[in-house]
Amino acid sequence: AAVRPAPEGLGDAEAAALTIAYQTAWFALHRKARIRPGEHLLVHAAAGGVGTAAVQLGVAAGARVIGVVGSPAKAAVATAAGAHHVLVRDDDLAARVKELTGGAGADVVVDPVGGASFEQSTRCIAFEGRIVVVGFASGDVPPVRANHALVKNYDVLGLHWALYQQRRPDLVDAAHDALTRLVAEGASRPVVADEVPFEDAPAAVQRLAGGTTTGRLVVHVAG
Template identity: 45%
Template sequence: MKAILCASFADEPQLQIGETIAPTPGRHDVEVAVHAAAVSFMDLLMAQGRYQMRPELPYVPGTDAAGVVVSVGAKVTRFHVGDRVACGNWHGAWAERMVAPESSTVPLPAGVDFQTAAAVRYAYGTARYALVTQARLQAGETLFVTGAAGGVGLAAVDLGRHLGARVIAGVGSRDKAAVVRDRGAEHVIVYTEEVLRERIRSLTGDRGVDVCLDHVGGDVFAAMARSMAWGGRLVPLGFACGQIPSVAANLPLLKNYSVVGAYWGAWAERHPRESAAADEALMRLVGTGELRPHVGRTMSWENFAVALGLLRRREAQGRVVLQVLQPGQPLNGGSS
Protein backbone atom coordinates (compact mmCIF):
# COMPACT_ATOMS: atom_id res chain seq x y z
CA MET A 1 0.00 0.00 0.00
CA LYS A 2 0.98 3.64 -0.36
CA ALA A 3 1.74 5.66 2.74
CA ILE A 4 3.55 8.76 3.93
CA LEU A 5 6.69 7.49 5.65
CA CYS A 6 8.95 9.16 8.20
CA ALA A 7 12.50 7.84 7.80
CA SER A 8 14.24 10.01 10.41
CA PHE A 9 13.42 12.53 13.11
CA ALA A 10 14.34 16.12 12.26
CA ASP A 11 13.13 19.68 12.87
CA GLU A 12 12.29 19.66 9.16
CA PRO A 13 10.51 16.28 9.11
CA GLN A 14 11.96 13.81 6.62
CA LEU A 15 8.79 12.46 5.01
CA GLN A 16 7.94 11.00 1.63
CA ILE A 17 5.22 8.94 -0.01
CA GLY A 18 6.32 5.37 -0.56
CA GLU A 19 5.26 1.73 -0.50
CA THR A 20 4.96 -0.27 2.70
CA ILE A 21 3.26 -3.44 3.92
CA ALA A 22 -0.34 -2.93 4.97
CA PRO A 23 -0.88 -3.35 8.73
CA THR A 24 -2.53 -6.53 9.95
CA PRO A 25 -5.42 -6.13 12.40
CA GLY A 26 -5.22 -7.99 15.69
CA ARG A 27 -8.17 -9.72 17.32
CA HIS A 28 -9.50 -6.48 18.83
CA ASP A 29 -8.62 -4.22 15.87
CA VAL A 30 -10.42 -2.66 12.94
CA GLU A 31 -8.80 -2.16 9.51
CA VAL A 32 -9.97 0.96 7.69
CA ALA A 33 -9.53 2.16 4.11
CA VAL A 34 -8.57 5.76 4.82
CA HIS A 35 -10.40 8.47 2.90
CA ALA A 36 -9.30 11.44 5.02
CA ALA A 37 -6.67 11.94 7.73
CA ALA A 38 -6.17 14.84 10.11
CA VAL A 39 -2.90 16.71 10.63
CA SER A 40 -2.19 17.77 14.22
CA PHE A 41 0.58 19.51 16.13
CA MET A 42 1.22 16.18 17.83
CA ASP A 43 1.97 14.65 14.42
CA LEU A 44 4.52 17.39 13.78
CA LEU A 45 6.19 16.97 17.18
CA MET A 46 6.40 13.19 16.73
CA ALA A 47 8.02 13.51 13.30
CA GLN A 48 10.50 15.97 14.82
CA GLY A 49 11.35 13.52 17.59
CA ARG A 50 10.06 15.96 20.21
CA TYR A 51 7.00 14.06 21.41
CA GLN A 52 6.85 11.92 24.58
CA MET A 53 7.09 8.75 22.47
CA ARG A 54 9.22 7.88 19.46
CA PRO A 55 7.91 5.23 17.06
CA GLU A 56 10.36 2.78 15.55
CA LEU A 57 11.61 4.13 12.21
CA PRO A 58 10.41 4.16 9.53
CA TYR A 59 6.83 4.79 10.59
CA VAL A 60 3.60 6.20 9.16
CA PRO A 61 2.58 9.47 10.90
CA GLY A 62 -0.96 10.57 11.63
CA THR A 63 -3.20 9.97 14.63
CA ASP A 64 -6.72 10.32 13.21
CA ALA A 65 -8.46 9.08 10.09
CA ALA A 66 -11.90 8.41 8.67
CA GLY A 67 -12.95 5.90 6.08
CA VAL A 68 -14.58 2.51 5.48
CA VAL A 69 -14.01 -0.71 7.41
CA VAL A 70 -12.38 -3.38 5.22
CA SER A 71 -11.74 -6.07 7.86
CA VAL A 72 -12.17 -6.68 11.58
CA GLY A 73 -10.42 -8.84 14.16
CA ALA A 74 -12.02 -12.00 15.53
CA LYS A 75 -13.05 -10.34 18.81
CA VAL A 76 -14.53 -7.17 17.28
CA THR A 77 -18.29 -6.89 17.89
CA ARG A 78 -19.22 -3.26 17.16
CA PHE A 79 -18.12 -2.96 13.53
CA HIS A 80 -18.53 -4.79 10.23
CA VAL A 81 -17.02 -4.54 6.76
CA GLY A 82 -18.49 -1.54 4.95
CA ASP A 83 -19.13 0.61 8.03
CA ARG A 84 -18.22 4.29 7.80
CA VAL A 85 -16.01 5.16 10.78
CA ALA A 86 -13.49 7.52 12.29
CA CYS A 87 -10.53 5.92 14.05
CA GLY A 88 -7.37 6.81 15.88
CA ASN A 89 -4.05 5.47 17.06
CA TRP A 90 -0.70 6.93 18.07
CA HIS A 91 0.33 6.88 14.39
CA GLY A 92 -0.52 5.21 11.08
CA ALA A 93 -3.29 7.44 9.70
CA TRP A 94 -1.43 8.87 6.69
CA ALA A 95 -1.79 5.74 4.61
CA GLU A 96 -4.25 3.96 2.36
CA ARG A 97 -5.10 1.66 5.24
CA MET A 98 -4.99 2.14 9.00
CA VAL A 99 -5.43 -0.33 11.85
CA ALA A 100 -6.92 0.95 15.09
CA PRO A 101 -8.31 -0.65 18.26
CA GLU A 102 -12.07 -1.20 18.29
CA SER A 103 -12.19 1.07 21.37
CA SER A 104 -10.74 4.00 19.42
CA THR A 105 -13.06 3.57 16.42
CA VAL A 106 -16.40 5.35 16.23
CA PRO A 107 -19.32 5.01 13.77
CA LEU A 108 -20.23 8.02 11.65
CA PRO A 109 -23.74 9.50 11.56
CA ALA A 110 -25.18 9.60 8.05
CA GLY A 111 -24.63 13.32 7.55
CA VAL A 112 -21.00 13.50 8.67
CA ASP A 113 -18.47 13.41 5.83
CA PHE A 114 -15.01 11.85 6.08
CA GLN A 115 -13.16 15.17 6.17
CA THR A 116 -15.18 16.43 9.12
CA ALA A 117 -15.06 13.06 10.88
CA ALA A 118 -11.26 12.92 10.70
CA ALA A 119 -11.16 16.23 12.57
CA VAL A 120 -13.30 15.12 15.51
CA ARG A 121 -11.85 12.37 17.66
CA TYR A 122 -8.45 13.71 18.78
CA ALA A 123 -9.47 17.38 18.99
CA TYR A 124 -12.88 17.00 20.61
CA GLY A 125 -11.85 13.98 22.66
CA THR A 126 -9.03 15.99 24.21
CA ALA A 127 -11.28 19.01 24.77
CA ARG A 128 -14.03 16.90 26.34
CA TYR A 129 -11.62 15.06 28.64
CA ALA A 130 -10.04 18.34 29.75
CA LEU A 131 -13.28 20.28 30.24
CA VAL A 132 -15.66 17.60 31.49
CA THR A 133 -13.60 14.88 33.17
CA GLN A 134 -10.71 16.91 34.55
CA ALA A 135 -11.92 20.50 34.98
CA ARG A 136 -15.62 19.67 35.55
CA LEU A 137 -16.66 22.84 33.74
CA GLN A 138 -20.12 24.09 34.77
CA ALA A 139 -22.64 26.16 32.86
CA GLY A 140 -22.17 29.84 33.64
CA GLU A 141 -18.47 29.54 34.45
CA THR A 142 -15.81 31.52 32.61
CA LEU A 143 -13.49 29.48 30.39
CA PHE A 144 -10.28 30.83 28.86
CA VAL A 145 -8.70 28.82 26.02
CA THR A 146 -5.21 29.64 24.78
CA GLY A 147 -4.16 28.59 21.28
CA ALA A 148 -7.87 28.82 20.61
CA ALA A 149 -7.75 28.80 16.81
CA GLY A 150 -5.90 25.47 16.58
CA GLY A 151 -7.55 22.07 16.32
CA VAL A 152 -7.92 21.26 20.03
CA GLY A 153 -8.32 24.92 21.00
CA LEU A 154 -11.20 25.51 18.61
CA ALA A 155 -12.83 22.26 19.73
CA ALA A 156 -12.59 23.52 23.34
CA VAL A 157 -14.22 26.81 22.37
CA ASP A 158 -17.02 24.99 20.57
CA LEU A 159 -17.55 22.48 23.38
CA GLY A 160 -17.31 25.15 26.08
CA ARG A 161 -20.08 27.08 24.36
CA HIS A 162 -22.16 23.91 24.11
CA LEU A 163 -21.70 23.30 27.85
CA GLY A 164 -22.97 26.79 28.66
CA ALA A 165 -19.70 28.46 29.64
CA ARG A 166 -18.73 32.05 28.96
CA VAL A 167 -15.80 31.51 26.60
CA ILE A 168 -12.81 33.82 26.22
CA ALA A 169 -10.42 32.83 23.43
CA GLY A 170 -6.71 33.60 23.33
CA VAL A 171 -5.06 33.78 19.91
CA GLY A 172 -1.67 34.82 18.58
CA SER A 173 -2.87 37.10 15.78
CA ARG A 174 -5.95 39.12 14.90
CA ASP A 175 -6.64 37.17 11.71
CA LYS A 176 -7.74 34.26 13.92
CA ALA A 177 -10.37 36.22 15.84
CA ALA A 178 -13.22 35.60 13.40
CA VAL A 179 -13.05 31.79 13.52
CA VAL A 180 -13.05 31.61 17.32
CA ARG A 181 -15.96 34.05 17.55
CA ASP A 182 -17.86 31.95 15.01
CA ARG A 183 -17.43 28.89 17.24
CA GLY A 184 -18.71 30.65 20.35
CA ALA A 185 -16.06 32.87 21.91
CA GLU A 186 -17.65 35.87 23.62
CA HIS A 187 -14.33 37.74 23.81
CA VAL A 188 -10.99 37.37 22.03
CA ILE A 189 -7.59 38.28 23.47
CA VAL A 190 -4.62 38.64 21.12
CA TYR A 191 -1.97 37.90 23.72
CA THR A 192 0.89 38.92 21.43
CA GLU A 193 -0.53 42.49 21.39
CA GLU A 194 -2.28 42.84 24.76
CA VAL A 195 -1.25 42.51 28.40
CA LEU A 196 -2.94 39.22 29.18
CA ARG A 197 -3.40 39.64 32.94
CA GLU A 198 -4.85 43.13 32.56
CA ARG A 199 -7.29 42.03 29.87
CA ILE A 200 -8.42 39.03 31.92
CA ARG A 201 -8.99 41.28 34.93
CA SER A 202 -11.00 43.68 32.79
CA LEU A 203 -13.19 40.97 31.27
CA THR A 204 -13.85 39.21 34.58
CA GLY A 205 -14.21 42.20 36.90
CA ASP A 206 -10.93 41.29 38.68
CA ARG A 207 -12.35 37.86 39.52
CA GLY A 208 -10.25 35.73 37.15
CA VAL A 209 -11.30 32.70 35.12
CA ASP A 210 -12.84 29.51 36.47
CA VAL A 211 -11.15 27.22 33.97
CA CYS A 212 -8.11 27.80 31.75
CA LEU A 213 -7.04 25.33 29.07
CA ASP A 214 -3.48 26.22 28.08
CA HIS A 215 -1.79 24.87 24.96
CA VAL A 216 0.96 27.51 24.83
CA GLY A 217 3.00 27.29 28.04
CA GLY A 218 5.79 29.76 28.80
CA ASP A 219 4.75 33.32 29.63
CA VAL A 220 1.10 32.68 28.81
CA PHE A 221 0.86 29.92 31.42
CA ALA A 222 2.72 32.12 33.93
CA ALA A 223 0.21 34.93 33.40
CA MET A 224 -2.73 32.59 33.82
CA ALA A 225 -1.28 31.14 37.02
CA ARG A 226 -1.93 34.61 38.45
CA SER A 227 -5.31 35.07 36.74
CA MET A 228 -7.39 32.23 38.16
CA ALA A 229 -10.61 32.67 40.11
CA TRP A 230 -11.16 31.23 43.57
CA GLY A 231 -11.61 27.46 43.19
CA GLY A 232 -10.51 27.55 39.55
CA ARG A 233 -8.90 24.81 37.47
CA LEU A 234 -5.77 25.49 35.44
CA VAL A 235 -5.31 22.74 32.84
CA PRO A 236 -2.02 22.43 30.90
CA LEU A 237 -2.52 20.62 27.58
CA GLY A 238 0.77 21.34 25.82
CA PHE A 239 3.65 23.73 25.36
CA ALA A 240 3.49 25.04 21.80
CA CYS A 241 5.90 27.89 22.56
CA GLY A 242 8.57 25.34 23.49
CA GLN A 243 8.91 26.49 27.11
CA ILE A 244 7.63 24.18 29.84
CA PRO A 245 6.52 26.44 32.71
CA SER A 246 6.34 25.91 36.45
CA VAL A 247 4.01 27.42 39.02
CA ALA A 248 4.84 28.73 42.50
CA ALA A 249 2.88 26.66 45.02
CA ASN A 250 1.62 29.75 46.85
CA LEU A 251 -0.47 30.79 43.83
CA PRO A 252 -2.93 27.86 43.85
CA LEU A 253 -2.85 27.96 47.66
CA LEU A 254 -3.97 31.60 47.90
CA LYS A 255 -6.98 31.10 45.62
CA ASN A 256 -7.61 27.44 46.36
CA TYR A 257 -7.37 26.59 42.66
CA SER A 258 -6.16 23.34 41.13
CA VAL A 259 -3.57 22.58 38.47
CA VAL A 260 -4.72 19.41 36.71
CA GLY A 261 -3.23 17.71 33.66
CA ALA A 262 -5.26 16.37 30.75
CA TYR A 263 -3.31 13.74 28.79
CA TRP A 264 -6.25 12.35 26.83
CA GLY A 265 -4.37 9.70 24.84
CA ALA A 266 -3.04 8.00 27.97
CA TRP A 267 -6.46 8.18 29.65
CA ALA A 268 -8.14 6.65 26.58
CA GLU A 269 -5.75 3.68 26.68
CA ARG A 270 -6.40 3.12 30.40
CA HIS A 271 -10.17 3.57 30.14
CA PRO A 272 -11.15 2.28 26.68
CA ARG A 273 -14.86 1.78 27.39
CA GLU A 274 -15.33 5.26 28.80
CA SER A 275 -13.31 6.73 25.93
CA ALA A 276 -15.37 4.87 23.31
CA ALA A 277 -18.61 6.07 24.90
CA ALA A 278 -17.33 9.65 24.93
CA ASP A 279 -16.30 9.39 21.26
CA GLU A 280 -19.75 8.18 20.25
CA ALA A 281 -21.48 10.92 22.25
CA LEU A 282 -19.31 13.59 20.62
CA MET A 283 -19.86 12.22 17.12
CA ARG A 284 -23.62 12.19 17.69
CA LEU A 285 -23.46 15.87 18.64
CA VAL A 286 -21.53 16.55 15.43
CA GLY A 287 -24.20 14.64 13.51
CA THR A 288 -26.99 16.77 14.97
CA GLY A 289 -25.08 20.00 14.39
CA GLU A 290 -24.75 20.81 18.09
CA LEU A 291 -20.97 20.71 17.70
CA ARG A 292 -19.36 22.16 14.58
CA PRO A 293 -15.80 21.01 13.84
CA HIS A 294 -13.91 23.48 11.66
CA VAL A 295 -11.80 22.04 8.84
CA GLY A 296 -9.73 25.03 7.83
CA ARG A 297 -7.94 23.35 4.92
CA THR A 298 -8.42 20.13 2.98
CA MET A 299 -5.66 19.15 0.59
CA SER A 300 -4.40 16.16 -1.33
CA TRP A 301 -2.12 13.99 0.77
CA GLU A 302 0.72 14.65 -1.68
CA ASN A 303 0.77 18.13 -0.11
CA PHE A 304 1.58 16.86 3.39
CA ALA A 305 4.64 19.15 3.59
CA VAL A 306 2.41 22.18 3.00
CA ALA A 307 0.07 20.96 5.74
CA LEU A 308 2.90 20.55 8.24
CA GLY A 309 4.23 23.97 7.29
CA LEU A 310 0.91 25.56 8.24
CA LEU A 311 1.25 24.06 11.71
CA ARG A 312 4.90 24.99 12.10
CA ARG A 313 4.14 28.63 11.26
CA ARG A 314 1.03 28.64 13.50
CA GLU A 315 -1.12 29.52 10.47
CA ALA A 316 -3.66 26.71 10.72
CA GLN A 317 -7.18 27.51 11.86
CA GLY A 318 -9.09 24.50 13.10
CA ARG A 319 -8.02 21.20 11.56
CA VAL A 320 -5.98 20.61 8.42
CA VAL A 321 -7.10 17.40 6.67
CA LEU A 322 -5.39 15.30 4.03
CA GLN A 323 -7.55 13.68 1.34
CA VAL A 324 -6.22 10.14 0.88
CA LEU A 325 -8.79 8.05 -1.05
CA GLN A 326 -11.84 9.22 -2.94
CA PRO A 327 -15.12 7.29 -2.55
CA GLY A 328 -15.07 4.31 -4.91
CA GLN A 329 -11.32 4.58 -5.56
CA PRO A 330 -9.54 1.20 -5.32
CA LEU A 331 -6.50 0.78 -3.12
CA ASN A 332 -3.24 0.83 -5.06
CA GLY A 333 -1.40 -2.39 -4.53
CA GLY A 334 -4.25 -4.14 -2.68
CA SER A 335 -3.11 -5.39 0.72
CA SER A 336 0.56 -5.74 -0.12
Protein backbone atom coordinates in the same frame (compact mmCIF):
# COMPACT_ATOMS: atom_id res chain seq x y z
CA ALA B 1 -9.68 -0.59 19.06
CA ALA B 2 -9.65 3.14 18.41
CA VAL B 3 -12.04 3.07 15.44
CA ARG B 4 -15.51 4.51 16.03
CA PRO B 5 -18.51 5.35 13.84
CA ALA B 6 -18.36 8.78 12.22
CA PRO B 7 -21.31 10.97 13.24
CA GLU B 8 -23.93 11.37 10.56
CA GLY B 9 -23.90 14.78 8.99
CA LEU B 10 -20.13 15.17 8.93
CA GLY B 11 -18.06 14.89 5.81
CA ASP B 12 -14.98 12.70 5.79
CA ALA B 13 -12.62 15.60 6.52
CA GLU B 14 -14.76 16.85 9.41
CA ALA B 15 -15.03 13.36 10.86
CA ALA B 16 -11.25 12.97 10.61
CA ALA B 17 -10.84 16.20 12.56
CA LEU B 18 -13.22 15.12 15.30
CA THR B 19 -11.38 12.51 17.31
CA ILE B 20 -8.23 13.87 18.93
CA ALA B 21 -9.12 17.58 19.13
CA TYR B 22 -12.67 17.12 20.39
CA GLN B 23 -11.82 14.21 22.68
CA THR B 24 -9.05 16.33 24.21
CA ALA B 25 -11.38 19.28 24.69
CA TRP B 26 -14.13 17.05 26.13
CA PHE B 27 -11.84 15.42 28.67
CA ALA B 28 -10.31 18.78 29.57
CA LEU B 29 -13.67 20.40 30.27
CA HIS B 30 -15.72 17.54 31.66
CA ARG B 31 -13.36 14.89 33.06
CA LYS B 32 -10.66 17.18 34.41
CA ALA B 33 -12.15 20.63 35.08
CA ARG B 34 -15.75 19.52 35.76
CA ILE B 35 -16.96 22.71 34.14
CA ARG B 36 -20.32 24.07 35.28
CA PRO B 37 -22.89 26.27 33.52
CA GLY B 38 -22.24 29.97 34.03
CA GLU B 39 -18.52 29.59 34.67
CA HIS B 40 -15.97 31.63 32.76
CA LEU B 41 -13.83 29.53 30.41
CA LEU B 42 -10.55 30.89 29.01
CA VAL B 43 -9.30 29.07 25.89
CA HIS B 44 -5.81 29.73 24.58
CA ALA B 45 -5.13 29.22 20.85
CA ALA B 46 -8.89 29.48 20.39
CA ALA B 47 -8.63 29.44 16.58
CA GLY B 48 -6.68 26.17 16.49
CA GLY B 49 -7.92 22.60 16.33
CA VAL B 50 -8.18 21.93 20.06
CA GLY B 51 -9.05 25.57 20.70
CA THR B 52 -12.09 25.72 18.42
CA ALA B 53 -13.25 22.40 19.87
CA ALA B 54 -12.91 23.73 23.44
CA VAL B 55 -14.80 26.89 22.51
CA GLN B 56 -17.69 24.96 20.95
CA LEU B 57 -17.89 22.45 23.80
CA GLY B 58 -17.60 25.21 26.40
CA VAL B 59 -20.54 27.07 24.88
CA ALA B 60 -22.52 23.81 24.73
CA ALA B 61 -21.79 23.31 28.45
CA GLY B 62 -23.24 26.74 29.28
CA ALA B 63 -19.93 28.48 29.99
CA ARG B 64 -19.04 32.08 29.17
CA VAL B 65 -16.12 31.63 26.79
CA ILE B 66 -13.16 33.97 26.37
CA GLY B 67 -10.99 32.95 23.44
CA VAL B 68 -7.37 34.02 23.05
CA VAL B 69 -5.76 34.10 19.60
CA GLY B 70 -2.28 34.89 18.43
CA SER B 71 -3.17 37.52 15.84
CA PRO B 72 -6.11 39.71 14.80
CA ALA B 73 -6.47 37.64 11.61
CA LYS B 74 -7.54 34.63 13.68
CA ALA B 75 -10.16 36.41 15.77
CA ALA B 76 -13.01 35.72 13.35
CA VAL B 77 -12.43 31.96 13.58
CA ALA B 78 -12.76 31.97 17.37
CA THR B 79 -15.85 34.16 17.14
CA ALA B 80 -17.43 31.82 14.60
CA ALA B 81 -16.74 28.91 16.95
CA GLY B 82 -18.92 30.66 19.52
CA ALA B 83 -16.56 32.58 21.80
CA HIS B 84 -18.37 35.35 23.65
CA HIS B 85 -15.20 37.47 23.78
CA VAL B 86 -12.00 37.18 21.74
CA LEU B 87 -8.69 38.67 22.87
CA VAL B 88 -5.45 38.92 20.94
CA ARG B 89 -2.58 37.61 23.07
CA ASP B 90 -0.46 40.39 24.59
CA ASP B 91 1.13 41.44 27.89
CA ASP B 92 -2.17 42.85 29.22
CA LEU B 93 -4.08 39.59 28.78
CA ALA B 94 -4.51 38.84 32.49
CA ALA B 95 -5.85 42.32 33.19
CA ARG B 96 -8.31 42.10 30.31
CA VAL B 97 -9.59 38.71 31.49
CA LYS B 98 -10.10 40.13 34.98
CA GLU B 99 -12.04 43.02 33.45
CA LEU B 100 -14.31 40.70 31.43
CA THR B 101 -15.04 38.56 34.49
CA GLY B 102 -15.82 41.40 36.86
CA GLY B 103 -12.51 40.93 38.67
CA ALA B 104 -13.15 37.28 39.51
CA GLY B 105 -10.93 35.73 36.85
CA ALA B 106 -11.38 32.60 34.74
CA ASP B 107 -12.87 29.55 36.44
CA VAL B 108 -11.44 27.14 33.88
CA VAL B 109 -8.49 27.53 31.51
CA VAL B 110 -7.67 25.21 28.59
CA ASP B 111 -4.04 25.74 27.62
CA PRO B 112 -2.48 24.00 24.62
CA VAL B 113 0.21 26.70 24.35
CA GLY B 114 2.27 26.77 27.56
CA GLY B 115 5.01 29.33 28.07
CA ALA B 116 3.81 32.88 28.63
CA SER B 117 0.19 31.85 28.13
CA PHE B 118 0.36 29.58 31.18
CA GLU B 119 1.96 32.34 33.24
CA GLN B 120 -0.78 34.78 32.23
CA SER B 121 -3.39 32.18 33.21
CA THR B 122 -1.98 31.91 36.73
CA ARG B 123 -2.36 35.67 37.07
CA CYS B 124 -6.06 35.69 36.15
CA ILE B 125 -7.29 32.36 37.48
CA ALA B 126 -10.31 32.56 39.79
CA PHE B 127 -10.62 31.27 43.33
CA GLU B 128 -10.86 27.47 43.04
CA GLY B 129 -10.08 27.80 39.33
CA ARG B 130 -8.72 24.94 37.23
CA ILE B 131 -5.98 25.24 34.63
CA VAL B 132 -5.90 22.23 32.29
CA VAL B 133 -2.56 21.79 30.51
CA VAL B 134 -3.01 19.96 27.19
CA GLY B 135 0.16 20.88 25.28
CA PHE B 136 3.06 23.21 24.67
CA ALA B 137 2.61 24.61 21.17
CA SER B 138 4.86 27.54 22.09
CA GLY B 139 7.75 25.14 22.61
CA ASP B 140 8.18 26.43 26.15
CA VAL B 141 7.26 24.12 29.04
CA PRO B 142 6.46 26.47 31.94
CA PRO B 143 7.27 25.70 35.58
CA VAL B 144 4.36 25.13 37.94
CA ARG B 145 4.88 27.14 41.12
CA ALA B 146 3.34 25.07 43.90
CA ASN B 147 3.47 27.99 46.36
CA HIS B 148 1.50 30.20 43.96
CA ALA B 149 -1.17 27.52 43.46
CA LEU B 150 -1.41 27.17 47.24
CA VAL B 151 -1.75 30.88 47.98
CA LYS B 152 -4.30 31.53 45.21
CA ASN B 153 -6.10 28.22 45.76
CA TYR B 154 -6.21 26.97 42.16
CA ASP B 155 -5.55 23.60 40.52
CA VAL B 156 -3.19 22.72 37.67
CA LEU B 157 -4.38 19.59 35.86
CA GLY B 158 -2.47 17.65 33.22
CA LEU B 159 -4.24 15.91 30.36
CA HIS B 160 -2.67 13.22 28.15
CA TRP B 161 -5.69 12.04 26.19
CA ALA B 162 -3.96 9.10 24.51
CA LEU B 163 -3.47 7.50 27.92
CA TYR B 164 -7.26 7.30 28.30
CA GLN B 165 -7.42 5.47 24.98
CA GLN B 166 -4.99 2.92 26.41
CA ARG B 167 -6.31 2.62 29.97
CA ARG B 168 -9.94 3.74 29.95
CA PRO B 169 -11.36 3.24 26.46
CA ASP B 170 -14.81 3.06 28.06
CA LEU B 171 -14.52 6.76 28.90
CA VAL B 172 -13.42 7.51 25.34
CA ASP B 173 -16.49 5.63 24.06
CA ALA B 174 -18.75 7.68 26.34
CA ALA B 175 -17.15 10.92 25.18
CA HIS B 176 -17.60 9.91 21.54
CA ASP B 177 -21.29 9.25 22.17
CA ALA B 178 -21.65 12.69 23.76
CA LEU B 179 -19.81 14.37 20.89
CA THR B 180 -22.00 12.53 18.36
CA ARG B 181 -25.10 13.90 20.11
CA LEU B 182 -23.69 17.44 20.02
CA VAL B 183 -22.99 17.12 16.31
CA ALA B 184 -26.56 15.91 15.72
CA GLU B 185 -27.88 18.88 17.71
CA GLY B 186 -25.80 21.33 15.67
CA ALA B 187 -23.86 22.42 18.77
CA SER B 188 -20.51 21.18 17.48
CA ARG B 189 -18.82 20.90 14.10
CA PRO B 190 -15.08 20.56 13.43
CA VAL B 191 -13.40 23.50 11.75
CA VAL B 192 -11.40 22.27 8.74
CA ALA B 193 -9.17 24.97 7.32
CA ASP B 194 -7.79 22.96 4.43
CA GLU B 195 -7.49 19.50 2.88
CA VAL B 196 -4.14 18.57 1.38
CA PRO B 197 -3.04 15.56 -0.67
CA PHE B 198 -0.80 13.01 1.01
CA GLU B 199 2.29 14.13 -0.89
CA ASP B 200 1.89 17.63 0.59
CA ALA B 201 1.73 16.38 4.18
CA PRO B 202 5.28 17.56 5.05
CA ALA B 203 4.47 21.08 3.89
CA ALA B 204 1.24 20.98 5.93
CA VAL B 205 3.23 20.09 9.04
CA GLN B 206 5.48 23.07 8.37
CA ARG B 207 2.41 25.29 8.09
CA LEU B 208 1.30 24.08 11.51
CA ALA B 209 4.75 24.74 12.94
CA GLY B 210 4.63 28.28 11.55
CA GLY B 211 1.58 29.06 13.68
CA THR B 212 -0.44 30.60 10.85
CA THR B 213 -3.09 27.91 10.48
CA THR B 214 -6.56 27.76 12.00
CA GLY B 215 -8.77 24.78 12.78
CA ARG B 216 -7.52 21.48 11.39
CA LEU B 217 -5.48 20.59 8.32
CA VAL B 218 -6.65 17.24 6.95
CA VAL B 219 -4.38 15.01 4.92
CA HIS B 220 -6.32 13.22 2.18
CA VAL B 221 -5.07 9.68 1.60
CA ALA B 222 -6.31 8.33 -1.71
CA GLY B 223 -7.33 4.71 -1.59
